[in-house]
Amino acid sequence: xxxxxxxxxxxxxxxxxxxLVVLLYQGAVVQLRRAIAAMETQPQTVRxxxxxxxxxxxxxxxxxxxxxxxxxxxxxxxARNFDHFYRLAQSAIMQAVANNDAQPLRDLLxxxxxxxxxxxxxxxxxxxxxxGAAAWTA
Numbered sequence: 001x002x003x004x005x006x007x008x009x010x011x012x013x014x015x016x017x018x019x020l021v022v023l024l025y026q027g028a029v030v031q032l033r034r035a036i037a038a039m040e041t042q043p044q045t046v047r048x049x050x051x052x053x054x055x056x057x058x059x060x061x062x063x064x065x066x067x068x069x070x071x072x073x074x075x076x077x078x079a080r081n082f083d084h085f086y087r088l089a090q091s092a093i094m095q096a097v098a099n100n101d102a103q104p105l106r107d108l109l110x111x112x113x114x115x116x117x118x119x120x121x122x123x124x125x126x127x128x129x130x131x132g133a134a135a136w137t138a
Contacts, residue, residue: 085115
């Protein structure tokens with residue numbers, strides 16, 4: 001195992017649930033950028049196609065995992081909205097591949113980045129005090 005893999009493994013093992021979501025979104029953004037760059041290379045080589053395919057497969061796997069863990073009973077409308085977004089993201093990826101056009105990916109990227117930033121802000125926000133803790137400080 002190389003140093004980067006070991007570092008990544010330790011980051012995953014020590015992450016909170018929100019931290020894991022952040023890591024998944026970070027991975028999706030990085031891989032989507034790789035896919036866009038590979039698609040925009042002209043002329044495209046076999047290696048570019050391999051990079052694009054690998055990167056988009058990873059993005060689809062990440063989106064699939066995020067979609068799989070949605071809790072529709074507890075999450076309600078928010079979970080349904082994320083599910084809808086993930087379906088649109090999958091559709092955009094398939095459209096980009098089918099048409100060999102990076103534009104749907106370029107359109108998807110800022111949306112993923114915004115959601116990533118939102119999750120980062122949740123991750124860094126201090127936890128709300130519990131009712132018991134609030135009673136002790138009053």
